[in-house]
Amino acid sequence: MEVLSRYEPLVDDFEAFLAACERSLPAVVRVNTIKAGVERTKRALDEEGVGYEDRKWNETVLELDTDKPGNTWPYFHGWIHGQEEVSSLPATVLDPQPGERVLDACAAPGGKTAQIAALMDDTGLVVANDNNLGRLSALRFNAERLGLTDVAVTRQDARNFSLKPFGFEAFDRTLVDAPCSCEGIIRKRPDTLDEWSLSHVEGVSGVQKGILKRAIQATRSGGTVVYSTCTFAPEENEAVLDHVLESEDCRVVEFDTPLESRPGVTEWNGEEYDRSIRKARRYYPHHNDTGGFFCAKLEVTG
Amino acid sequence: MSNDGQRFDRLPATDDERELESRATLEEVVGWWDERFGIGSEEFEEHTFWEKGAGKIWIAYGEHPSPTEIEGLGMKFLRTRQEHWKPTTNAVQRFGRVAKKNVIDLDPERAMAFVRGKDQEVEWDGDWGYLIAAHEIAGEREPLGVGLYLHGELRSVVPKGRRRED
Secondary structure (H helix, E strand, O other): OHHHHHHOOOOOOHHHHHHHHHOOOOOEEEEOOOOOOHHHHHHHHHHHOOOEEEOOOOOOEEEEOOOOHHHOHHHHOOOEEEOOHHHHHHHHHHOOOOOOEEEEOOOOOOHHHHHHHHHOOOOOEEEEEOOOHHHHHHHHHHHHHOOOOOEEEEOOOHHHOOOHHHOOOOEEEEEEEOOOOOHHHOOOOHHHHOOOOHHHHHHHHHHHHHHHHHHHHOEEEEEEEEEEEOOOOHHHOHHHHHHHHHHOOEEEEOOOOOOOOEEOOOEEOOEEOOHHHHHOEEEOHHHHOOOOEEEEEEEEOO | OOOOOOOEEEOOOOHHHOOOOOOOOHHHHHHHHHHHHOOOHHHHOOEEEEEOOOOEEEEEEOOOOOOEOOOEEOEEEEEOOOOOOEEOHHHHHHHHHHOOOOEEEOOHHHHHHHHOOOOEEOOOOOOOEEEEEEEEEOOEEEEEEEEEEEOOEEEEOOOHHHOOOO
């Protein structure tokens, strides 16, 4: 938890922030509308005696009153998938439309891929990419369990992603849910900060810049790129955006955010970032009882 | 032309277009679902069918270049190149709701045993071979997966990772 003290200047009510980081997360699932509607899923949970609570901002997100959502009929049928509440956010910000071509650049284990596919009614194409074979196998398992047919899985380094296998030149939208230092998932994995080091953060930041840059290049002019992480470190969030704003044709745009959030920071450790980065949003654990998260929406202009 | 386990090859539409003798055609694959379960070709109008690895047929939404060398394209759908073709659990869950025949309805106790991978003796007057096992949930029939019916016994072929363990 000591690591988090570096964020004291950024976070209001820092004591409440630390206290929230020590609590475990509620069991939250997303209803997979490709296989069943929200009402039918709720009826099945009722029949099994499993309680649930709605999330006002998204009807497909339910908190379940059980430690084992995997031991329910709706799970067996692929009607629900475990996904932390704030993790459901970036796909809604991406706002993919049926029939579009979408890249999920760092897709494993596939929760966000599946949500994107569901928002597209399992039409069009979602390319789910990751470079880790083990994690890709989890992604494939999840996508098939959820009954998705519009997902194509690739194993590439997202920094050099090639569209060659697909025979078209650009995606309509791309999600970069980047590999990160994962500080924000401390409520799920309390040991996540044990290995923390500034040099790791800086190293990951370099990878993130490379991935986001390539994502912007692979998306058509006028298209949307969403960048998200589950970390608080500005080095991995605002600094990455600042870097691509200089080198690529894109701009940061505002988005409606149903969860309580704070603007992206424009100053950190003596560095200054582009003013438009205030349009990015930071999500802290004590504001919505979720994990920590960062999300930015970019429009490709060139 | 040979079969390559590392890439997806689109199924030929009919026998006339077939270059690889052992490869199933689109007509045969879609025809099999109709013949076996009464699931008509209109259910698959927006999909294309692919082979990766000998006999493993995948179903994907829309058009893609053929061949395609990627890790996954849609979902595994049907196992061919063996005497009895076998649908996958995931395909039956996704497309099996509209089945008109060869569906065996299980009561709650049998449904739970089935998804735990248990084989059980059942009364069944219909065809032998691969059936869709279903149960009633939230007011409607819902497919659980694939069962193999032989000699008065329904064998659960729900893969290990897809079973209920509670």
